[in-house]
Amino acid sequence: MTLLSVSRLTKSFGGLMAVNSVSFEVASDSVVGLIGPNGAGKTTVFNLITGIYRADQGEILFKDKSIVRLPTHRIISQGIARTFQTIRLFQNLSALENVLAGCHCQMKSGVIASLFHTPRQRREEKMALEEAMEALAFVGLDSSAMQLAKNLSYGKQRLLEIARALATRPSLIVLDEPAGGMNEYETWQLVALIEKMKERGITVLLIEHDMSLVMKVCENIVVLEYGSKIAEGTPDEIKTDPRVIEAYLGVEEDD
Amino acid sequence: MIQPKTIALIITTGILVSLPHFLNPYWVDVLNNIGIYAILGLSLNIIVGHTGLFNLGHASFYAVGAYTAAILNTKYQIPILWLIPVCGLSAGLFAMIIARPIIHLRGDYLCIVTIGVNEIVRIALINNVFGLTGGSNGIFGIDRPNVFGMTIRTPMEFYYLILVFGAVTIFLFRQLEYSRFGRALNYLREDETAAEGSGINTAHYKLAAFVVGAVWAGMVGNIYAAKMTIISPESFAFWESVIIFAIVILGGSGSIPGVILGAVLIVGLPELFRDLASARMFFFGAAMVAMMIFRTQGILPPRPRQYALPQNHASEEGGK
Numbered sequence: 006m007t008l009l010s011v012s013r014l015t016k017s018f019g020g021l022m023a024v025n026s027v028s029f030e031v032a033s034d035s036v037v038g039l040i041g042p043n044g045a046g047k048t049t050v051f052n053l054i055t056g057i058y059r060a061d062q063g064e065i066l067f068k069d070k071s072i073v074r075l076p077t078h079r080i081i082s083q084g085i086a087r088t089f090q091t092i093r094l095f096q097n098l099s100a101l102e103n104v105l106a107g108c109h110c111q112m113k114s115g116v117i118a119s120l121f122h123t124p125r126q127r128r129e130e131k132m133a134l135e136e137a138m139e140a141l142a143f144v145g146l147d148s149s150a151m152q153l154a155k156n157l158s159y160g161k162q163r164l165l166e167i168a169r170a171l172a173t174r175p176s177l178i179v180l181d182e183p184a185g186g187m188n189e190y191e192t193w194q195l196v197a198l199i200e201k202m203k204e205r206g207i208t209v210l211l212i213e214h215d216m217s218l219v220m221k222v223c224e225n226i227v228v229l230e231y232g233s234k235i236a237e238g239t240p241d242e243i244k245t246d247p248r249v250i251e252a253y254l255g256v257e258e259d260d
Numbered sequence: 261m262i263q264p265k266t267i268a269l270i271i272t273t274g275i276l277v278s279l280p281h282f283l284n285p286y287w288v289d290v291l292n293n294i295g296i297y298a299i300l301g302l303s304l305n306i307i308v309g310h311t312g313l314f315n316l317g318h319a320s321f322y323a324v325g326a327y328t329a330a331i332l333n334t335k336y337q338i339p340i341l342w343l344i345p346v347c348g349l350s351a352g353l354f355a356m357i358i359a360r361p362i363i364h365l366r367g368d369y370l371c372i373v374t375i376g377v378n379e380i381v382r383i384a385l386i387n388n389v390f391g392l393t394g395g396s397n398g399i400f401g402i403d404r405p406n407v408f409g410m411t412i413r414t415p416m417e418f419y420y421l422i423l424v425f426g427a428v429t430i431f432l433f434r435q436l437e438y439s440r441f442g443r444a445l446n447y448l449r450e451d452e453t454a455a456e457g458s459g460i461n462t463a464h465y466k467l468a469a470f471v472v473g474a475v476w477a478g479m480v481g482n483i484y485a486a487k488m489t490i491i492s493p494e495s496f497a498f499w500e501s502v503i504i505f506a507i508v509i510l511g512g513s514g515s516i517p518g519v520i521l522g523a524v525l526i527v528g529l530p531e532l533f534r535d536l537a538s539a540r541m542f543f544f545g546a547a548m549v550a551m552m553i554f555r556t557q558g559i560l561p562p563r564p565r566q567y568a569l570p571q572n573h574a575s576e577e578g579g580k
Contacts, residue, residue, distance in 0.1 A: 055457060081459035089457070095450035098443075099564055106447050110459030112440045116468055119439030120432045126439065133440070135570045150569065173459050 007066075008033045008177055008208050009054070009085075014063035016049055023049045025232040026063070031177065031225075036199060036209040038219040040243075041229035042252065047212045048090055050229070051181050054210075055087045056080045067177070082110040086175035088166040090182050090212070096155040100146055100165050103154050104137040107172025111136075140172040141165075144198060160191035167198065171207075178202060180211040184218050196222055220244070228252070276423060280416045288415040290531045295422035296484055298523035299429050301507035302516065303476030306433070308505065309513035309562075310442065311469040312449030314367060317374030318504050320358075320381035321474035323496035325351040325481025327385065330399040330491050331392050340486045341405045344479050351478025352471045359470040363463060378498050385493035398492025405486045418487050425483060429476065430516055436472075437516075438565060445469050446514075503527075510551055512558030521560055 009031040016024040024046045031037045039047050052058045054065055056077040065073045072080050081087075086107070095103050112133055118126040141147040144164040149157060154165060163183060170178055183199075184192045192215060199209055199222050213219050219226065220240040228236040228243060230252040236243060243249055280288045304318045325347035333340050362373045388395035405412045405421065412421055436442045444465045447455035456462045485491050503526060511522020530540050551558070 057453070057457070076461075076463075077456045078459050078461045081457065086459075087457055089454065093451050093454035093457070095447055095454065097450060098446060101567060101569075102443060102446075102565065105443055106455065106458040106460065109440060109444060109447075114440045116436075116441050116472060119436050119441035122435050122439070130439070131570075134567060138570055151564075151567075153564065169458055 006033045007031070008068065009210070010064075010066040011050070011054070012064045012066075014050065014053055014065065015061045016046075016053055016058055017061060022232050024053065024060075027229065027232070027234050028063075029227045029234065029237060031208060031210055033176075033208055034203065034206060035224045036203060036211070036222050038223035038226045039210065039212045039229065040214075040216075040219060040226060044231075045229040046232040047229055048181055049232075051087065051179055051212065054080075054179060055085060078110065081173055081175075084174070084176040085179060086170035086173045086177070087179040088163070088170050088181055088183060090185065092159075092162045092166060094154040094162055094165060094169070097153060099151050099153055100141060100157065100168075101134075101137055101150040103165055104140050104168050104172045105133060107140065107169040108133040108136055110173055137172055140168045143171060143201070144168045145194075160187050160194075163187060163191075163195075164198070171202070175207060177208045177210060180209065180213075182212050182214065184213055184215045192218060280419045285415045288419050290528060292415055292418050292422055292487065294523050294527045295419070295426050296480060296487075297504065297507060297527045298520045299422075299426050299480050300477055300504045301511065301519040301523050302429055302433055303473045303480065304504050305473075305508050305513065305516070305519045306436075306445070306476075307469050307473040308508050309515070309519070310437075310445040310449065311466060313466060313469060314371035315374045315470070315473070316371050316498070316501050316505055317376070317378035317381075318473070318477055319496045319498070319500035320374075320378045321351045321355055321477035322481045322484070322500070323381050323385065323493075324354045324474075325478025326485040326491050326496070327393055327399070327481070328478070329482040329485040330402050333402050333485075334399055337403070339406055340403050340482065341407065344482045347482040348475040348479040351481065352475040354478075355470045355474030356467065359467055363466045363470070375498060375501075378496075378501050382493050382497055385496070393493075396493060398490060398495075400490035402485050402489045402491070404489065405483075412486075422483060425479075430520075433516060441465075441468070449514075506548065508558075510548065510558060512560040512562065515558065515560050515562035518558050518560035518562070522558070525559075 007030045012028045014024055014027045027050060039050060041047055049058065053060050056072070056075055060073055063073070064071060067083060067085060072083060095106065112129050114126040114129055138147055138150065141150055144167055146161060146164055146168060149161065154162065157165060167180070167183065184195055187195060196218060202209055223240060226238065226240060226243045227234060228249050235252060236246045236249045238246070280291065300318065300322060304315065307313050307315045328347045328350040329340055329343045332338050332343055332346065358377050362370060365373060385393045386396045393399065407421070412418055444460050447458065447460055448462055448465055452462055507522035507526050508519055510526060511520065512518020533540065
């Protein structure tokens, strides 16, 4: 079953065609990788999916409903969660509070309930705390719950971002270079984590430059170059695709 | 078992309740001013401290509340304290109307527009809009408040009124800090994009922060009108907004004790050093410059929130 379907998505910034008529599909319970050289438009695609940018043209269907005009917070509460390429945590708040941000869209208390701490609000708060701790435990950060986000190591900050995304109870999680800046051990942990998410029934769409990770975890790979899709297929197909080799693996321009 | 915190709370309450009996009316009135500015500071703290939206027009919300109280009281003789919710609502509504079109502005831009709003309100009041505001003379003859048949007249009586209102404010705002709403404001301050990307309706919360802050400022406006019995546009000039802003920034934005300390320092200290009145602004300016260099987060910055973790996780934590 198709969970997310992107068709003829187009976005330009001034004269630059950042994303040019890109179409692909993400099946439920799969892990899909989006790769391509720097500047290929991968992050722009993610920003279009999550509503941070408005698409010029094209359609994005999530669970068969169009999300292309929705504001970001609505898209998130429909079940798409994301992490950012450059870590964007709430630096001066604790790890727990960062994850509670993810719980926000599952909660209902408004300003009156929050001022007076109604019984309903208290119950909701307690449940959110439990859920946040569970999300922290899922990524292995429950012992750092009370530490400020800025005091965590780089790898842990990445994991915390994933925990925050998971707390929104997504059916699709969109990871933008999750292994960026991670050492080998941390990357290995990340692979295990992605497998665990998949077991939980969460579909994963990820951008990643670490090819061994992509080839290991992804069932399907979409390759972008200069804003256009140049290939799509299983890791084995991608590895042998001459256009991909030429565009991406052949002329490595990373970092 | 009584916790140290509870003891400290009881002692503070005891001191605050008995304090006016040891002071002459002049000093009690100084305390009243500190109280009023502290509550105004706390209301602005929701907007500036918690949400990180620069608002240098807070006196306009305060003005709307005060004028609502003055007009309804002098024209229709509605008891002034009954008007507290009405003042809150009118200021909140005013904030909603003016904030909606400007809320997407960031940082300094928002700040400049709020200064403009403050000036518009002051000049509108001077020009006697709708023939209601009494022009530059303002409105006089506002009734004294009446609580259970007792008219509040002396500074000491007002002291208790302000103390109760302040205590309720502190209690409720503390509750707010420990809630979904309070956290959402903090997420916004820390990183707006990440907040939106975590499913938080940032536009809604920015507006809500403005409205909550304005509602409280409006209610303080009511108490101010009742205390002065005469109000005029000059009480709500840009300078008032600057003072309230400075209280929040100096004391510690986002921190309730910080804001109260800020009010004590900025409103109280100039009274202590009356003899040096001419050099007052000099010290005030120097203190602000020093703060911005050495302690940008304010004198008493907010402390991290504590949470009672669920039992199974809490025990794990203890073990490590």
